[in-house]
Amino acid sequence: MLIQYIAEYLEYLQAERGLAQNTIDAYRRDLTAFCDFLYELNSIDDFEKIARNHINYYIKELHDKNYTPTSVTRKIAAIRGWFRWLSANEIIKNDPSLSIELPKLTKKLPKVMTVTEIENILKNHLNNLESAILELLYGAGLRVSELVNLELNNVEMSAKYVRCIGKGSKERIIPIGEKALKALKTYLKERDLLVKKFKLETKKLFIKDNGKTVTRQDVYVFIRKQGDILKKHISPHTLRHSFATHMLENGADLRIVQELLGHSDVSTTQLYTHVSKKRLKEVYFSINK
Numbered sequence: 001m002l003i004q005y006i007a008e009y010l011e012y013l014q015a016e017r018g019l020a021q022n023t024i025d026a027y028r029r030d031l032t033a034f035c036d037f038l039y040e041l042n043s044i045d046d047f048e049k050i051a052r053n054h055i056n057y058y059i060k061e062l063h064d065k066n067y068t069p070t071s072v073t074r075k076i077a078a079i080r081g082w083f084r085w086l087s088a089n090e091i092i093k094n095d096p097s098l099s100i101e102l103p104k105l106t107k108k109l110p111k112v113m114t115v116t117e118i119e120n121i122l123k124n125h126l127n128n129l130e131s132a133i134l135e136l137l138y139g140a141g142l143r144v145s146e147l148v149n150l151e152l153n154n155v156e157m158s159a160k161y162v163r164c165i166g167k168g169s170k171e172r173i174i175p176i177g178e179k180a181l182k183a184l185k186t187y188l189k190e191r192d193l194l195v196k197k198f199k200l201e202t203k204k205l206f207i208k209d210n211g212k213t214v215t216r217q218d219v220y221v222f223i224r225k226q227g228d229i230l231k232k233h234i235s236p237h238t239l240r241h242s243f244a245t246h247m248l249e250n251g252a253d254l255r256i257v258q259e260l261l262g263h264s265d266v267s268t269t270q271l272y273t274h275v276s277k278k279r280l281k282e283v284y285f286s287i288n289k
Contacts, residue, residue, distance in 0.1 A: 018169030
């Protein structure tokens with residue numbers, strides 16, 4: 001009985017809220033794990049039997065299994081959202097999660113790369129596809145999911161911008177610089193040859209040498225290898241962090257950076273101002289030892 005309402009809730013999130021597939025999948029895992037806990041340890045398969053203490057026990061189990069605070073917070077948020085939806089649709093009379101509070105998280109400053117480190121990656125004999133991917137991850141601050149979902153018509157070469165669909169199915173327009181444009185032009189010539197060679201009909205922008213489209217995993221592996229060369233652990237998101245930090249360091253307005261990143265709340269973007277101040281101090285004290 002519980003499981004069927006997970007499916008309906010996820011359909012609502014996708015259709016009405018426009019959440020990304022990755023988020024939907026995460027919610028499915030979180031809610032299924034919660035229902036498994038209720039049934040296996042408490043034989044609960046009915047909403048009327050769920051009480052606040054069951055949710056408390058579940059949270060305690062997550063802590064006992066050494067889940068990170070971030071993971072615990074996400075799982076609680078998934079449960080609270082589900083119960084709110086159940087209550088709003090009059091599937092349950094009482095919401096047992098109503099007084100459950102999300103734990104307060106200390107925000108960690110994102111790791112960023114220096115301009116020199118990024119330039120060094122570009123000197124690592126990248127192929128045309130890799131160069132275009134790197135230039136868009138850093139030059140446009142794209143999320144990896146946004147990057148791999150780009151289609152050919154999302155790039156306006158003459159107008160010098162890329163159009164992508166971010167979280168919550170929100171569209172945003174991001175200007176791209178000359179280096180990114182040059183890398184894209186070179187790659188697009190190669191893409192045309194691949195389309196003819198494999199007789200492809202895909203609209204996806206990024207295609208590998210074997211004719212298959214580039215996946216999130218492909219991008220993660222590529223960026224991780226570049227980090228290994230630099231002896232630094234980096235991910236595609238590190239390049240997004242670097243894009244935002246370097247923009248602010250060079251005088252960009254906070255609201256503009258917020259728009260470019262697609263943040264719904266400016267407080268998320270403000271985190272990068274702290275990174276900039278921290279880096280400024282490091283540079284100052286390295287010079288004035």
